[in-house]
Amino acid sequence: MRYIEPHAHMVSRVTDDYVAMVTAGCAAVCEPAFWAGFDRRSPQAFYDYFCQLTEHEPRRAAKFGLPHFCWLCLNPKEAEDPGFAREVLAIIPEFLNRPNVLGIGEIGLNKNSRNELQVLEWHVDLAARTGQLILVHTPHLEDKYKGTRLTLDVLRADSRIRPERVIIDHVEEHTVQMVLEGGFWAGMTLYPETKCTPARAIDILERYGPERLWLNSACDWGVSVPLIVAHTALEMRRRGWSAAAVDRVLYQNPLQFLSQSPRFKLPTAAEAPV
Amino acid sequence: MSTLTRQQVLDLYFLAARHQLIEIAAFLDRVDRARGEADFRLEAFRAALRQLESAPADRAQAVLMAFSDPTTEPLPRAPGKGAVGAWPGPARAAA
Numbered sequence: 001m002r003y004i005e006p007h008a009h010m011v012s013r014v015t016d017d018y019v020a021m022v023t024a025g026c027a028a029v030c031e032p033a034f035w036a037g038f039d040r041r042s043p044q045a046f047y048d049y050f051c052q053l054t055e056h057e058p059r060r061a062a063k064f065g066l067p068h069f070c071w072l073c074l075n076p077k078e079a080e081d082p083g084f085a086r087e088v089l090a091i092i093p094e095f096l097n098r099p100n101v102l103g104i105g106e107i108g109l110n111k112n113s114r115n116e117l118q119v120l121e122w123h124v125d126l127a128a129r130t131g132q133l134i135l136v137h138t139p140h141l142e143d144k145y146k147g148t149r150l151t152l153d154v155l156r157a158d159s160r161i162r163p164e165r166v167i168i169d170h171v172e173e174h175t176v177q178m179v180l181e182g183g184f185w186a187g188m189t190l191y192p193e194t195k196c197t198p199a200r201a202i203d204i205l206e207r208y209g210p211e212r213l214w215l216n217s218a219c220d221w222g223v224s225v226p227l228i229v230a231h232t233a234l235e236m237r238r239r240g241w242s243a244a245a246v247d248r249v250l251y252q253n254p255l256q257f258l259s260q261s262p263r264f265k266l267p268t269a270a271e272a273p274v
Numbered sequence: 275m276s277t278l279t280r281q282q283v284l285d286l287y288f289l290a291a292r293h294q295l296i297e298i299a300a301f302l303d304r305v306d307r308a309r310g311e312a313d314f315r316l317e318a319f320r321a322a323l324r325q326l327e328s329a330p331a332d333r334a335q336a337v338l339m340a341f342s343d344p345t346t347e348p349l350p351r352a353p354g355k356g357a358v359g360a361w362p363g364p365a366r367a368a369a
Contacts (some may be wrong), residue, residue: 035355077355080351080352110352110355111349111352111353111354111355111357112343112348112349113348113349113350113351113352114348114349114350114351115351115352116348116352117348139357140356140357141341141357141358141359141360142341142342142343142357142358142359142360142361143343143357144338144342145338145339145342145343145344146342146343146344146345146346149346150346150348172334172338173332173334173335173338174335174338174339174342199287200334203334238286239277239278239286240277240278240282241277
């Protein structure tokens, strides 16, 4: 099998994870900018992080034959200080032309505050001005429903935003319909304790169809499973899905969305190092 | 896209669902045996449980909504970074 991991925080993972993912059929990994687990103390710390995402991590992934792409932003968990956020956003354009950068993400809301909303609007404006794809994080647990609605309001209010160039991630049963009905792409994150399980994600796919949906592990420094997309392929087969239907969701769908960026190019079979 | 019969769904998922149901029962027993007061999460959990019987369909969605903040106004400030899994209600959320 083959799959694309469209959301993984590989800077938090060990090389064994790269080995396992490539062995399982991972053809590319995409890494949104993320919260480090603690607040960075200066915009310069973000500069270093963006260098890590655009220089160091792609080199580390390449050692295992895995193309690495990334998204850049200030994560919503650090968006409560608008002045600080302004300084970080000013850094981002310098990195947007780097060869593995796909767009602006993962932006969005965390606790649904006014400051987070303001910073989200600034990110959306930056993406619109520079013609970037957008990857949106939706809030956790009790905050997800409200945050998803507020996010959709922001995106719909900006006439420059084309929904087919926006993926809204971490949808669950109570948010997927509003995202898809808005014309956006929707991502389902497979976690052991929160967000979706493989079985529930497949339920959603069977209910809404495979259009504009992708699956990801969002593996990071917390409880998460780097191979869970591959595990879900096995669950799909147990549920009677054909190999072609699995490939459609796990490989072709992310390929379709991500190929809207001219930088998302995968090596042909003949070019692939492994 | 689903090709499974009800029998096949039971074959695939019954034991796992049974296991999860017993875990919930044991969790509620554990809470009952423990000392001190519970917080809003327990009532939210019980409200969500009631959705299993009262919701005619879309039970997963109904349970998720039972835990969710239904309001539409942004908060004046983020009260922190974390989420606890259940909305505390308007009074506690504003505190």
